[in-house]
Amino acid sequence: MQSTEQYKKLVERMKQFSADRDWSQFHDPKNLAISLQLEASEVLELFQWTKDNKMKPGKEEDMADELADVMYWLVMLSNHYNIDLTQALEKKMDKNELKYPIEKAKGKSDKYTEL
Amino acid sequence: MQSTEQYKKLVERMKQFSADRDWSQFHDPKNLAISLQLEASEVLELFQWTKDNKMKPGKEEDMADELADVMYWLVMLSNHYNIDLTQALEKKMDKNELKYPIEKAKGKSDKYTEL
Amino acid sequence: MQSTEQYKKLVERMKQFSADRDWSQFHDPKNLAISLQLEASEVLELFQWTKDNKMKPGKEEDMADELADVMYWLVMLSNHYNIDLTQALEKKMDKNELKYPIEKAKGKSDKYTEL
């Protein structure tokens, strides 16, 4: 994802946003990881008490906002560690394909250690 | 992010990976949100018991893998709801800039409701 | 809960366990809160990919262990802040009864701010 102009501009904007507010002092990686976790919980909260495994009705804009918040801290963490997210995900897919061979994993939700 | 060839190919690969294993039956959005939360916790686990707010030493590859896992479920959820993550993050930045005016937020870690 | 002999002995045992291993150096309250969150995620993991909103089959002992782990960090945090959990929960029930009046909340899963 580091490759598109749109993405580069967005990351620059995020950095500027933080610099303008003198917030880098709070952004040690442990705190970034806490925020990532807290925002992932806010995504999950959109499903709290639902009985049909769907999002609560009328929360589409909230979903976009909460996924954006998760993306925000994911980008901040990947920048901190100089990790290219697309490349990292491609490598993880390589691993996943080895850990979950089709013939073993088909139709099963077990963890690879229990297959 | 929907715009690059690399990203499009990656999303196709993710869909194929899941289809090959007949896993879409498990991927209702509530379960996707649970997995997003669980993977965010695995990022956080890399900081468990650290005293200096840095990652445990020697875990760089684990960090890349765990961020990739968060990205994975983020992409799956955004696909489910037809949300363009880059656009959603740009919109969220618009909101953040309104919620956290520089003069009020500078040097403070308070939530916008407490500024 | 501070009141029973069994509970007092258990807390003493937990403190001794930690002291014997020289672990209090890692147990600043932020790290305790991270561990509480990580253990709550392990409870949630017992429901990952289920379609019927029940725990994965055959995980009864795991559930007891994971709830115990959550309890562990809850007790450690409450000790750190000298909070009596039973009293705190009674006070919270007082608040809940005010926030969710029966006539307004009956049959609804909405947050009190949205009732």
Added chain:
Amino acid sequence: MQSTEQYKKLVERMKQFSADRDWSQFHDPKNLAISLQLEASEVLELFQWTKDNKMKPGKEEDMADELADVMYWLVMLSNHYNIDLTQALEKKMDKNELKYPIEKAKGKSDKYTEL
């Protein structure tokens, strides 16, 4: 903890609170586990952006409330599965003492699998 009158009364009060509001329909165990996780995140949020690993100042009452909320869902889940929390924690301590022998674990924050 099932043993004290105070605790028994509290559990009865929690059950009555839920029954009065016709909420048991929402309380399948998966939803209970989600709420446990969400409340654990609210505890963690009291440490968001802190630099000294302590809670944000002036949040003592919030801490008591959030720990009570975690306790709430922990009790609800343990009731659902007929798990005695004190007993479960005693058994878990037995396991912990075997997994973390003093001579191996002293002064180290490693997971037992990495000791």
